[in-house]
Amino acid sequence: MTVTRTLLRTVAASAALAAATLTAAPALAADGTVGRRETVCAHDLYVRTAPGGAWTGTLYTGQTFLVERTQSGWVYGFAYGDINRHGWVQDGWFC
Numbered sequence: 001m002t003v004t005r006t007l008l009r010t011v012a013a014s015a016a017l018a019a020a021t022l023t024a025a026p027a028l029a030a031d032g033t034v035g036r037r038e039t040v041c042a043h044d045l046y047v048r049t050a051p052g053g054a055w056t057g058t059l060y061t062g063q064t065f066l067v068e069r070t071q072s073g074w075v076y077g078f079a080y081g082d083i084n085r086h087g088w089v090q091d092g093w094f095c
Contacts, residue, residue, distance in 0.1 A: 037066045037080075038094035047079045047087035057083035065089060 045059040051074035059065060063081030070076075075091045078084075 037064050039064050041095040042093040045089050045093050051088050056087050
């Protein structure tokens with residue numbers, strides 16, 4: 001009986017740890033950009049469904065973008081302003 005309770009507690013603790021790990025905020029990249037809210041400096045910056053993919057909206061100078069991950073010159077995250085949705089933008093157009 002005691003072994004069963006100990007085993008159940010161990011399984012429950014492992015499940016809680018796994019859930020916490022999955023919901024944790026993304027780690028910062030070496031350049032410190034992931035997880036930071038960046039301001040757009042370009043006149044207009046197209047938000048896309050994938051790197052080089054279909055256009056879903058445009059960010060303008062002064063609007064912000066929360067970087068969640070990077071990939072080969074592109075960043076994925078949440079576009080605030082007129083768009084208010086997730087998407088991909090070309091990196092390098094932030095202040």
